Amino acid sequence: MNNEDYGYDYDYLFKIVLIGDSGVGKSNLLSRFTTNEFNIESKSTIGVEFATRTIEVEGKKIKAQIWDTAGQERYRAITSAYYRGAVGALIVYDISKSSTYENCNHWLTELRENADDNVAVGLIGNKSDLSHLRAVPTDEAKNFASESQLLFAETSALNSENVDQAFRELITAIYQMVSKHQVDMGDSNGNNNGANAPKGPTISLTPTPNEKKKSSSNNCC
Amino acid sequence: MNSLYTLVSVPLLSETQSQSEESHHEHNSHKLKTTLFNPLKHIMTNDKNNKRIRKLTPNETHSHPLLISPDSNSDDPSIEIGMNINDTLEIIDLDLSRLIISPIFQDPFVHGLMRKILFNYLLISNKDNNADDILKQTYYYRQGFHEILAVIFLQFYHRDTTITEEQIKFILFIFIKLMDPLRLTFYQESQLLTWQQSYFIRILKLCDLDLYKILYGDTSMNNHNLIWLIRWTRLLFLRELPMEDCLVIWDHILTFSYSMDVMVACLVISILVVVKKDLTKIDKDEQMDNDDIIEYLLQFDKRGSKLNVLQVCQLSGLLCEAWESGHWKELNKIVLNHIRNNNIDPNRKRLEDKLRKRVQKIIE
Numbered sequence: 001m002n003n004e005d006y007g008y009d010y011d012y013l014f015k016i017v018l019i020g021d022s023g024v025g026k027s028n029l030l031s032r033f034t035t036n037e038f039n040i041e042s043k044s045t046i047g048v049e050f051a052t053r054t055i056e057v058e059g060k061k062i063k064a065q066i067w068d069t070a071g072q073e074r075y076r077a078i079t080s081a082y083y084r085g086a087v088g089a090l091i092v093y094d095i096s097k098s099s100t101y102e103n104c105n106h107w108l109t110e111l112r113e114n115a116d117d118n119v120a121v122g123l124i125g126n127k128s129d130l131s132h133l134r135a136v137p138t139d140e141a142k143n144f145a146s147e148s149q150l151l152f153a154e155t156s157a158l159n160s161e162n163v164d165q166a167f168r169e170l171i172t173a174i175y176q177m178v179s180k181h182q183v184d185m186g187d188s189n190g191n192n193n194g195a196n197a198p199k200g201p202t203i204s205l206t207p208t209p210n211e212k213k214k215s216s217s218n219n220c221c
Numbered sequence: 222m223n224s225l226y227t228l229v230s231v232p233l234l235s236e237t238q239s240q241s242e243e244s245h246h247e248h249n250s251h252k253l254k255t256t257l258f259n260p261l262k263h264i265m266t267n268d269k270n271n272k273r274i275r276k277l278t279p280n281e282t283h284s285h286p287l288l289i290s291p292d293s294n295s296d297d298p299s300i301e302i303g304m305n306i307n308d309t310l311e312i313i314d315l316d317l318s319r320l321i322i323s324p325i326f327q328d329p330f331v332h333g334l335m336r337k338i339l340f341n342y343l344l345i346s347n348k349d350n351n352a353d354d355i356l357k358q359t360y361y362y363r364q365g366f367h368e369i370l371a372v373i374f375l376q377f378y379h380r381d382t383t384i385t386e387e388q389i390k391f392i393l394f395i396f397i398k399l400m401d402p403l404r405l406t407f408y409q410e411s412q413l414l415t416w417q418q419s420y421f422i423r424i425l426k427l428c429d430l431d432l433y434k435i436l437y438g439d440t441s442m443n444n445h446n447l448i449w450l451i452r453w454t455r456l457l458f459l460r461e462l463p464m465e466d467c468l469v470i471w472d473h474i475l476t477f478s479y480s481m482d483v484m485v486a487c488l489v490i491s492i493l494v495v496v497k498k499d500l501t502k503i504d505k506d507e508q509m510d511n512d513d514i515i516e517y518l519l520q521f522d523k524r525g526s527k528l529n530v531l532q533v534c535q536l537s538g539l540l541c542e543a544w545e546s547g548h549w550k551e552l553n554k555i556v557l558n559h560i561r562n563n564n565i566d567p568n569r570k571r572l573e574d575k576l577r578k579r580v581q582k583i584i585e
Contacts, residue, residue, distance in 0.1 A: 015512075022364065023315045041321045046365045046460065047451030050519045065512065072312060072364045078410065078451070081444045 010054050010063040014174050015085045019107045020092035021100040022071030025126040028157035030068045033167045038157055045070040057175045064171055083114040088174045095125040096133040120173045122151035124166055129156040231340045303359035313339050316367040323375055338393050363408045365455045370396050402481035407454040420486040424544055427552040428490050435504045449518040454485055461521040466530040473534045479541040487537035494556055495528055
């Protein structure tokens with residue numbers, strides 16, 4: 001994991017938000033992915049937590065800036081700030097607690113209302129280590145994800161199962177969407193019919209570091 | 222002590238303990254006998270013989286109609302969202318099982334006491350609620366209450382002695398005294414927004430224009446600072462500073478010489494003044510932006526910056542004094558003085574500290 005930490009040296013910065021009910025393991029997914037840590041006794045998230053990790057996707061260095069919010073809260077006035085600029089989201093539920101899965105619909109609605117239309121979304125069934133207590137069938141969640149056009153994975157932050165893959169899959173999907181968008185934008189100067197071009201507003205990617213305050217130089221390698 | 226509240230026991234709602242709850246507690250390494258009734262579990266149990274895949278959207282409603290009045294606009298931040306007793310106790314149990322500030326909170330007996338105090342606090346703060354039946358009331362528990370209570374509880378808890386009913390009542394009394402103004406300002410989103418506009422931004426601007434520009438230079442991003450301010454204010458710095466420092470700060474707050482609104486705003490500003498160099502560095506770094514400032518402030522505890530908490534309290538006291546007495550022009554002078562006094566030559570500071578210690582020894 002360390003050899004992938006490029007600090008400020010990155011090509012893209014993706015903001016990803018973690019949402020879902022309280023106690024489903026969002027904070028541990030975050031710590032597992034960003035620092036490879038799991039706290040069996042993790043504190044309740046108050047407000048928002050934040051961590052980053054840089055990974056390489058298709059030869060590009062992508063810094064994932066992951067925001068983790070308290071499950072109990074619906075920050076109605078602050079929601080726009082939380083979702084602003086997010087290009088990816090993971091809706092997390094606990095496979096052993098059906099109510100957390102039922103609520104995914106609400107989270108998806110809130111996300112659709114507040115985030116960019118093009119935001120890439122993944123549905124994560126966490127705590128897969130508790131399969132003996134499973135309350136949400138994998139197939140049902142998979143179907144729901146497929147119907148709603150969400151990526152899907154079952155993960156265990158506890159034993160690290162699938163966590164890295166789930167985040168990577170989402171980041172890769174975002175990257176592909178972005179590259180495609182850039183290609184489409186390039187083509188649209190020519191004769192692109194735009195059939196597959198993303199609908200709605202352009203994905204708002206935070207510029208690469210050197211573009212942030214001065215767009216004079218290019219950080220891309 | 223006699224005037225303290227009479228404690229009400231937490232009602233036993235059902236002997237059923239759902240599998241999901243068991244699994245939850247298993248995950249939190251805390252096996253507690255919860256006695257919650259989970260309507261979802263109930264529905265699923267009844268549906269056990271039905272082998273078909275359960276639909277995501279069930280026929281029964283799973284949101285609580287009393288959560289928000291049907292006529293109300295759920296997007297209105299001035300509406301405090303409440304929960305029924307089942308959900309309230311469930312989230313309290315979840316939060317208490319994740320209290321890691323001391324191992325004593327893993328003790329089921331302590332867990333039970335904490336649960337009882339929190340429930341009684343919610344009942345007392347529901348005094349305007351018309352529903353007499355505690356099972357039918359709407360409760361306004363928020364994550365964070367439990368951590369504030371835990372710190373107060375720890376001050377009274379001694380492993381070798383049994384905690385008495387009177388002590389529990391006294392803990393509840395202190396908790397109410399601290400929570401009432403805290404909850405009113407920082408746990409209601411609309412109030413938090415008002416506090417930011419009416420106190421925090423105004424005092425910050427008068428204290429230190431540079432800091433104001435760093436945090437609020439881009440006016441379209443005003444609410445972005447609430448992302449870190451939520452935790453700073455709701456937990457009164459518990460996640461940002463060591464507990465011993467928080468206790469010093471809480472001591473100052475509990476004296477209530479100044480209103481909670483002003484005191485907390487001045488405390489936050491005082492801490493920002495202390496780390497102004499860091500914030501300025503981030504602001505000037507062309508590779509960083511507002512998110513990096515938020516990241517810095519959200520991960521304040523990881524910076525390892527040793528704050529002199531007494532100096533922070535002293536500075537915030539002076540700021541409160543100047544603000545409340547209407548000497549607004551003084552605010553900037555106080556901050557500048559503080560910065561100047563703390564930017565003295567380290568050798569001189571070391572000498573001064575040495576002398577101070579020597580004098581203290583002589584006095585003792």
